[in-house]
Amino acid sequence: MLNKSIKFFIENKLVAFLLLALLLGWGIATAPFNWDTGFVPRDPVAVDAIPDIGENQQIVFTQWQGRSPQDIEDQISYPLTSALLGIPGVKTIRSSSMFGFSSIYIIFEEDIEFYWSRSRILEKLNSLPSGLLPDGVNPTLGPDATGLGQIYWYTLEGRDAAGNVTGGWDLQELRSIQDYYVKYGLASAGGVSEVASIGGYVQEYQIDVNPELLKQYNISLDVLVKAVKSSNEDVGAQTLEINKAEYLVRGLGYIKSIADIENAVITAQEYTSIRVKDVANVSLGPAPRRGILDKEGAEVVGGVVVARYGANPMEVITNVKAKIQEISGGLPSKTLADGRKSQLTIVPFYDRTQLIQETLGTLDEALTMEILITILVIVVMIFNLRASVLISGLLPVAVLMVFVAMKLFEVDANIVALSGIAIAIGTMVDVGVILTENMIRHLDEEAAKPSKLPFNNIIYNATAEVSGAIVTAVLTTIISFIPVFTMVGAEGKLFRPLAFTKTAA
The missing domain is CATH 3.30.2090.10 (Multidrug efflux transporter AcrB TolC docking domain; DN and DC subdomains)
Known part of the structure; x- marks a missing residue:
């Protein structure tokens, strides 16, 4: 079967080139890099800096103002925990009772779908028996996000035309603008689950x-x-x-x-x-408050943008920045006592874009260096520049095909998953060297013979001679990674993407 496929593509070069062009276009469309070709529609793989190894959990938050932690535990946390234990797929439930509020963490089995678990919790909360909780106490389900959902933090600051901090805004003013203008504007950005306000005073x-x-x-x-x-x-x-x-x-x-x-x-x-x-x-x-937001020793007002579960963090940050540009024109300004004009500005102080770009830069640098080293090594070993260019040219194609597989199987691109691609580059180079060297040897031997075989037959014979050994060697590497796919919990979430990308490459 393998040799028949090789012979088919050798004899039908047009089909091979069309298939290669299709894979290249598909790979460019799904690549996590910021490539704007202008003619290939973009549907990139979700990219983040680090893998999300958190548990499959949902949070139920309940407020009861002015009550002690013991009252919260006795009258809210314990009754709610007991009622939520009957939800299908629940692994364990943890609760935390503090002054004025209760947080209940519902941990589901890893195979339970995220939004299915949320719907089951909502059904249970809506069917709680009367009298279970104190009057006026209503539990709420937390945002549809994970522990890594906080992708963008910002503050509201008054600045002059040169970008210097001017002050002149009290904390109550800033918090009101945050709660009634900025928060709603950013919440409408695509992929945003929640915009939480921090700092200042609620009037x-x-x-x-x-x-x-x-x-x-x-x-x-x-x-x-x-x-x-x-x-x-x-x-x-x-x-x-x-x-x-x-x-x-x-x-x-x-x-x-x-x-x-x-x-x-x-x-x-x-x-x-x-x-x-x-x-x-x-x-x-x-209003009474329990905390502040401090920036360089000064109290400020800001917000946290939380990305929705399953959303592409890089795409969500891009949407948030576009929305900030859109709503910035509606932010107020005032003239200070010294005559300066203070324009309220949204200033980021945590932006995951830099971490994500550094993660992609790691793969980009590794791929570039390995291609250059491959060209140098092959030229030194077999003294054939065409062969080195051919083998090196296959590396970007293989990486793009891995991105296609990651998109199909919903594997996010993070530092661990991209490391699997970098590791597999060595194996891909080995396979290319073996194939190319055997082709060159067959061509040299055939050139010394008086009667020469057709070029396609020489290439087929050279490829078929080593194809079985190459497949066996690659399968051995793939089989060695099978135990990684069986890992569960945090270990599985951490290492399975690496095993997948290494196997796919």
Whole structure:
């Protein structure tokens, strides 16, 4: 079968060249390098700096403000963990109870599909029995991302026309811009699972109650809270038809200023309304927080962009940068007291692009050096420049074919997977040297004979003579990597890509 295939391609060179051109085009389309040919559509292999060896897990996050870790453990973490144990495919469940919130880590078996596990968790959360959790407590499922999903960090900073930091923005202003403009803009970029805000102060209305006044008016704290909640709503009514035109009737009551809260009526005594401002002081202030974002010793406001599971990190970062360029024009600016203009700017301080480019550069450098060394060694050994160029030219073709296989089998390009290609280059060179040297020997022997065979027959005989031995040698190498494919857990995720690319090459 092998010899028949060799003979077919020798006799049908056009088919061989067309197949080679097809593989080259397909390989260029799937290569993780930033190649813009202009005529080949790009569908590159997902590329990252390091392999994701984390467990197949989902996170359920639950907030219960102001409660101690023990209360969180007893009333949220334990009941939720017990209820989630019945989900199919669950390997183990871990929980962490801290002040004000609970995190439950659900570890699934490795063969469980990522989004299937999320749907099972959502089904379970929606069918929790009433009374299992305290009133008003709603568990939420974490973003559809892995531990390596944090691909881009940035801060919001005021800068002048020369790019120098100017300051002039308070932390509450920056956090509001981050939460209500930048966050939503970047969340719409392709492949983004979540944009998490960090640092600054979240602005809120704060009501400081005077207990003496509450006691004087005989008003309980619950009545005050209920009055404030009731004052922040719109009321719908019927419609009125006047002169063949229909008008909507509704009561407007949403809070838009401090005065709206101050004038909210709590109760009435002796035909006199008792309002919130009569028993409390209303102001704008920062919400309580548990951490800050520090950059070079200064507190800043920023965000973390998390890539969706299965997305190409390099492509997601490109989409995020394009979206930053798009929304930057809408960021506000202000004139400072010293007359300088401070333009709010999105400044990255962690960008995985550099790590990914260095990973690709490792393969690029290794491939370039090995091609040059191959040309030099073959010229020295067999004194044939054409043979050395032929063998060296096969290396890029083989690498492109590996990228095609990686795309088909959904193997990400990372430093470990690309190392497998670099390791296999030595084997590919050995095979090329054996074939080429045998062809040259047969051509030299045939040249000394008075009656010469056709050129195609000489090449076929030379190739068929060593094809069996070459296949046996390559199969021996492939078989030696079979145990690597059987690895499970973190070890399997780390080394299986290397074994795959080495075998495919």
